[in-house]
Amino acid sequence: MPRNASNPVRIAINGYGRIGRCFLRALYESPWRDEFEVVAINEPADLASIVYLTRFDSTHGRFPGQVDATADALLIDGRRIAVSHATTPEEVDWAALGIDLVVECSGRYASRAELQRFIDAGCPRLLLSHPANSGEDVDATVVFGINHDALRGNERIVSNASCTTNAVVPVLELLDRAFGVEHVILTTVHSVMNDQPLIDGYHHTDLRRTRSAMQSIIPVSTGLARGVERLLPRLAGRVQAKALRVPTTNVSAIDIALSLREAVDVAALNALLRGAAGSSHAGLLSYSEQPHASIDFNHEAYSAIVDGGQTRVGGPRMASLFIWFDNEWGFASRLVDVARHWRARWQPAG
Structure with a gap:
């Protein structure tokens, strides 16, 4: 069921490379940051590298908050983000994380069959940081400011197109x-x-x-x-x-x-x-x-x-x-915009 509008959207990031890290940071620098909570990151790289590359970025500078870690989590301003290192969607128990949305930033999955693996593994919704192979492979391809109002809320797989x-x-x-x-x-x-x-x-x-x-x-x-x-x-x-x-x-x-x-x-x-x-x-x-x-x-x-x-x-x-x-930053900012707009229209994932 859709979460109460007063509750933050619980987000997982799959693939924590350039766009995944920019998306997390764009959320924290956004005026709408309290509307979202990143609760999980799945990235094959080791936790020490994840922490370091979150804290320091050669392009965008130091992270504007406090970045720490526990044995299995990233801490941002004291808030825990569980970190897993799976290489396939099925290796993560997405349902147990209680998430509303997975932001897919690995770019590894582009066909309908590949993307459906996330849904079958317990993801309620998937927002892609790439266009997918075709329009038929997703429920909607969105360029914010052009067709975002076409989202109805019952979509399961949405693409943010390309930068x-x-x-x-x-x-x-x-x-x-x-x-x-x-x-x-x-x-x-x-x-x-x-x-x-x-x-x-x-x-x-x-x-x-x-x-x-x-x-x-x-x-x-x-x-x-x-x-x-x-x-x-x-x-x-x-x-x-x-x-x-x-x-x-x-x-x-x-x-x-x-x-x-x-x-x-x-x-x-x-x-x-x-x-x-x-x-x-x-x-x-x-x-x-x-x-x-x-x-x-x-x-x-x-x-x-x-x-x-x-x-x-x-x-x-x-x-x-x-x-x-x-x-990087412009596109990550549009990911935030689309996630926010889509959330306002969510219907039960079914």
């Missing part, structure tokens, strides 16, 4: 409604990720990803086009995407090249996005014309920041936009 989808979909949705998007090519310039080695080595079937992450700009495959079309199906067949990994540890960007139905100029494009940042998309979309570098947006909670100084128009219906986003 790039959360960044670009609000911008494309605004542009399509205002000017009509005929075609779009998205180029993601993304910070390094943990599927890349520091030095050349046997590592991945994608041969480019065998190369040193810190010495080159590396083109990689991306599912961003499919992710956009899943959220904005009216753009199906009109979206192409490519991705580059660059030697920075955090904060990424997307260069958006568009052909539009209506004639536009730089002033009209920027006015639309500046206005949305201050009204309909406040808190999700930001706008700036300052001479920024990527580091300016580290630990930034917006889904995207439009760099108005980089807006270009090449002909009456061709345009290019540039958006920044913290691929």
Whole structure:
């Protein structure tokens, strides 16, 4: 049964890597922290490493609370978080934890059959920090600010999409409604990720990803086009995407090249996005014309920041936009938003 609204949501985190740790920290830095209680973490790594990487983070700084440990738990400001080290969903007694929600941050499970294993093992609900293989593999894929109101509360498996989808979909949705998007090519310039080695080595079937992450700009495959079309199906067949990994540890960007139905100029494009940042998309979309570098947006909670100084128009219906986003902190912040919104609509898990 759904918990009383006055009780905090009891959360377990499965997979305590970059996003898992950012999600925990985003909860503690959120104005809604009292609405949630992280009661369990499942992560194969040893407890000493879990404690250390919670306390110290090279990208986001020291944890803002007191971090300690017992023999089998992480302590945050004295509150106990049970820690297990299982490698499969079935090894954890999720029901015994009395949880309301598992936030799946390992990224290892992407098909309906794989995700169902959590439900069968006692998880009442599952919120994914990745898109899953397809829309059919989850009950809903949510980009907060675009379709979160479609959640009805009886879903069991919900995806928070990807950091790039959360960044670009609000911008494309605004542009399509205002000017009509005929075609779009998205180029993601993304910070390094943990599927890349520091030095050349046997590592991945994608041969480019065998190369040193810190010495080159590396083109990689991306599912961003499919992710956009899943959220904005009216753009199906009109979206192409490519991705580059660059030697920075955090904060990424997307260069958006568009052909539009209506004639536009730089002033009209920027006015639309500046206005949305201050009204309909406040808190999700930001706008700036300052001479920024990527580091300016580290630990930034917006889904995207439009760099108005980089807006270009090449002909009456061709345009290019540039958006920044913290691929860790912005996405973790949206996980918090979706969990909070979904909780308000929960029905008995059945």
